[in-house]
Amino acid sequence: MSKLKLAVRFLLSLLLVITIAGCASSPKTESTGEYFDDSVLTTKVKSSILGDSRLKVLQINVETFKGVVLLSGFVDSAAAATRAVQIARTIRGVKSVNNALVVK
Template structure:
């Protein structure tokens, strides 16, 4: 009976550690507010790209880390690429 109890205890500890690790802030952010600020910037940039007539906003991925925006994706021309970066 004792090995079963030890096995159950080990499983519970493992599940607890996995849960705690899942609650940590992701992507190397130092705080939840920093993550929220980056998400807000990403949403604002993505909205401007989608509203733009000069850029296919659906073809551009936007990622923000520590306030720095990175764009990736495909542009039909160098002009469209340059417009996306403005």
């Protein structure tokens, strides 16, 4: 077999491997359904936190990825941070809550 044919086969094989590897999905991406579910969870957590009369909210940001809720921002006390986490955990569909709230 000539060197040219060998080089062409090698390049075609390499191209095939690269193409197949490019088709693999990343585990950090969300499907449309997962994105929609996370948006719904984010909205439910935000509205529950805002609707709690015992919680004086300064600024709480809510982000959700695959059911894991991240609370960040500022609260006026450690008790408020704890209460916000408790509220988020009560929402159906929330797998876990990460607390990144800062007491101001």
